[in-house]
């Protein structure tokens with residue numbers, strides 16, 4: 832009987848773990864237009880955790896760019912600088928805004944022309960799970 836109780840408890844614990852999942856949703860995704868030939872562009876979006884467990888954003892990737900990463904603009908002694916943004920935890924139901932002057936996706940070495948009005952797929956990696964992919968629209972200002 833005690834063994835059965837232990838087994839039931841284990842099954843219950845496992846099912847609870849499976850239910851408590853983070854889920855990433857990407858809204859208002861855009862890339863700021865840059866002069867033709869620019870080797871560095873910035874992407875912005877609102878990342879929301881619609882799941883019921885914490886989610887950690889760990890990186891970004893895109894077939895359109897040689898490299899994509901998470902960055903943050905900071906002011907050091909009155910000078911604007913950029914630095915790599917470490918893993919970013921989003922609480923259940925919370926969202927994080929990537930916007931000009933703050934957090935952004937640093938998009939390096941575009942493979943081809945990044946046309947205004949176009950939509951570029953970028954994948955945001957989040958753990959646990961697979962993250963999410965969204966079309967980032969190339970435009971001058973935030974949507």
Ligand SMILES: [Cu+2]
Pocket residue numbers: 902903913914935936937
């Ligand atoms: Cu940057």
